Amino acid sequence: MGRSCAGVAILFSGLPGQMFSQPTRSAQPVLLELEGCLMDALRDRLVKAGSEEDEQALALRASVLSRANVGALRATVLAFHALPEEERTLESARRPARQAFDILRDT
Secondary structure, three states: OOOOOHHHHHHHHOOOHHHHOOHHHHOHHHHHHHHHHHHHHHHHHHHHOOOOOOHHHHHHHHHHHHHHHHHHHHHHHHHHHHOOHHHOOHHHHHHHHHHHHHHHHHO
């Protein structure tokens, strides 16, 4: 593992106001770090669950799953950014996030 995931804490402690003003640029480093952290965590989880895949297959599976999850977050950020500023609330961010992860779960 060895990856430092401290920067990902921003997603849990609150986003700076500028996060949504330029979603494709300012979100990029945080989402890339999140993707790496998710990939490591998913790989570890697959190993602990007794997956019989070889290391290369485990790494690929973890990578695909982490990229799909981060893609759902990116879609959420873009949906939130598309709202008029006066409609940007925590609840208006939760709705597309729930929808995005429901799509992942159902496919």
